[in-house]
Amino acid sequence: MGTIMTDPSGQNSGESLLFLTDDQLRKGIEAMFFAYRGFTADPDRILAEKSYGRAHHRAIHFIHRSPGTTVNNLLNILGVTKQSLNRVLRSLIEDGLVESRVGQKDKRERHLYLTDAGEALERELSDAQRSRMRDAYRQAGPDAVQGFRQVLEAMMDRDMRKHFLAMKDKST
Amino acid sequence: MGTIMTDPSGQNSGESLLFLTDDQLRKGIEAMFFAYRGFTADPDRILAEKSYGRAHHRAIHFIHRSPGTTVNNLLNILGVTKQSLNRVLRSLIEDGLVESRVGQKDKRERHLYLTDAGEALERELSDAQRSRMRDAYRQAGPDAVQGFRQVLEAMMDRDMRKHFLAMKDKST
DNA sequence: CTTGGAATGTCAACAACACTGACATAAACA
DNA sequence: TGTTTATGTCAGTGTTGTTGACATTCCAAG
Numbered sequence: 001m002g003t004i005m006t007d008p009s010g011q012n013s014g015e016s017l018l019f020l021t022d023d024q025l026r027k028g029i030e031a032m033f034f035a036y037r038g039f040t041a042d043p044d045r046i047l048a049e050k051s052y053g054r055a056h057h058r059a060i061h062f063i064h065r066s067p068g069t070t071v072n073n074l075l076n077i078l079g080v081t082k083q084s085l086n087r088v089l090r091s092l093i094e095d096g097l098v099e100s101r102v103g104q105k106d107k108r109e110r111h112l113y114l115t116d117a118g119e120a121l122e123r124e125l126s127d128a129q130r131s132r133m134r135d136a137y138r139q140a141g142p143d144a145v146q147g148f149r150q151v152l153e154a155m156m157d158r159d160m161r162k163h164f165l166a167m168k169d170k171s172t
Numbered sequence: 173m174g175t176i177m178t179d180p181s182g183q184n185s186g187e188s189l190l191f192l193t194d195d196q197l198r199k200g201i202e203a204m205f206f207a208y209r210g211f212t213a214d215p216d217r218i219l220a221e222k223s224y225g226r227a228h229h230r231a232i233h234f235i236h237r238s239p240g241t242t243v244n245n246l247l248n249i250l251g252v253t254k255q256s257l258n259r260v261l262r263s264l265i266e267d268g269l270v271e272s273r274v275g276q277k278d279k280r281e282r283h284l285y286l287t288d289a290g291e292a293l294e295r296e297l298s299d300a301q302r303s304r305m306r307d308a309y310r311q312a313g314p315d316a317v318q319g320f321r322q323v324l325e326a327m328m329d330r331d332m333r334k335h336f337l338a339m340k341d342k343s344t
Numbered sequence: 345c346t347t348g349g350a351a352t353g354t355c356a357a358c359a360a361c362a363c364t365g366a367c368a369t370a371a372a373c374a
Numbered sequence: 375t376g377t378t379t380a381t382g383t384c385a386g387t388g389t390t391g392t393t394g395a396c397a398t399t400c401c402a403a404g
Binding site: 281 | 350351352353354
Binding site for chain 2: 019020022024025026027028029030031032033034035036037038039041058061065079126129130132133134135136137138139140141142143144145146147148149150151152153154155156157160161163164167
């Protein structure tokens, strides 16, 4: 199951679909696995020093990206339960990295903001992560980067792609 | 140190380095985050039914890829502690998905193999994961796939890239 | 042959992060 | 007024990771 070979004459139906062989796909799968480890390695080291984890990083990242976002919105983006997110947010608020303000229009909502300390940690984390991404982009070049983004976008679930594309996008 | 600037005429090196702006890098970071969720979503659903987790999937995947691999080799690839891996392996062995054979040359080593049941689960998991990967590859096209792989490879840690490239590579 | 170290396995304790289920509160809405 | 929505919290559970300690087996060097 899963071979794309449809041309019994060999020669792979004239046009090259070699990039869709099971072997190529397996390489792609392992590339995702190993690359994701690299992708998280630098922030993980910083977070470990401060006894935070990836969940804190994700919350900080998306609050930074969308200041004033609500808890519910964050839940949708992160795809975890409110109990799980709440544990993380509570510690970030207690530590003075995140501020939670009651909504003006709808007083049930809590709007989340990074404090100065929160912004500082965000910068430290994203500097590390961007640095690795920048090096990878430089090595691969602009055309490769475009392909990288295309494949990743096609790999997302529909809802996640929606969140991804909904980002404020100052360039591109 | 790593600049791709080749055009001394200035002008942002003539060629556009726009793909290295912080905004572009942030997009790449979020693309990795959202795409990885999609990447693991299908196997996760299958694993949840069988009350296994991603750690089991990873072990099964790499034992399938390299039948007869030793525990120590697996530890290096997976980057976890032996205690953590051992817990996973023990359950897989108990459930009859993995077989552990004492080494012939060196009897301290355990060589790991998937049983028929193990191979069956591996196929179920990797079919699901390959299917998503294949769709993404098809949508993006061969050139994009090449860029995708280039960027991912550049993103890995040195050791991980070593493991990645050490794979038996039947095509490309 | 003895000993040191490597490879492996196991026990215990712990922490991060996810889950479910249940319940509480306040505010918006119909 | 009654229902739904947004949020928070408590309790319990499971997976996956960690450290530290200790035992076993066995290769290899002295």
